[in-house]
Amino acid sequence: MHGGNLYHPIKELLDAGGLAELGPNRRATAWSIDRLDKSLTVAFQDIRLTPALKDLLRTGVYLWHDHLDEAHRIAQEIETPEGSLWHAIMHRREPDYGNSKYWFRRVGAHPSFLALAIEVGELLEKRNES
Numbered sequence: 001m002h003g004g005n006l007y008h009p010i011k012e013l014l015d016a017g018g019l020a021e022l023g024p025n026r027r028a029t030a031w032s033i034d035r036l037d038k039s040l041t042v043a044f045q046d047i048r049l050t051p052a053l054k055d056l057l058r059t060g061v062y063l064w065h066d067h068l069d070e071a072h073r074i075a076q077e078i079e080t081p082e083g084s085l086w087h088a089i090m091h092r093r094e095p096d097y098g099n100s101k102y103w104f105r106r107v108g109a110h111p112s113f114l115a116l117a118i119e120v121g122e123l124l125e126k127r128n129e130s
Helices: 007-015 033-044 051-064 068-075 081-093 097-107 112-129
Strands: none
Touching: 007 033, 007 051, 033 051, 051 068, 051 081, 068 081, 081 097
């Protein structure tokens, strides 16, 4: 990634609408695909990203805003551990647990898992303290 700052535009997209559910339900606060695509176009305009990285970011944003079918169409074409990770999360939310497990196995030992485990551990500690 060269030039520009992707953090703030993506953060705005993820701050919108509160937390997504684990299931397939769409929140009333989820943005439409058209609105997401317009925001992503603006976010990507001054930043050089590979098409694959743009697809990964778009998939994550679509999932965050509960557009599982649209996210699935993109994720199934990305043949990397990251694409498999988004694919697994999408199937988990459907919920299609068997298919999700298949895609999580394809991910392997992803570097994000350690960071997630640390964050979850900290959240659980805080929860037990209250």
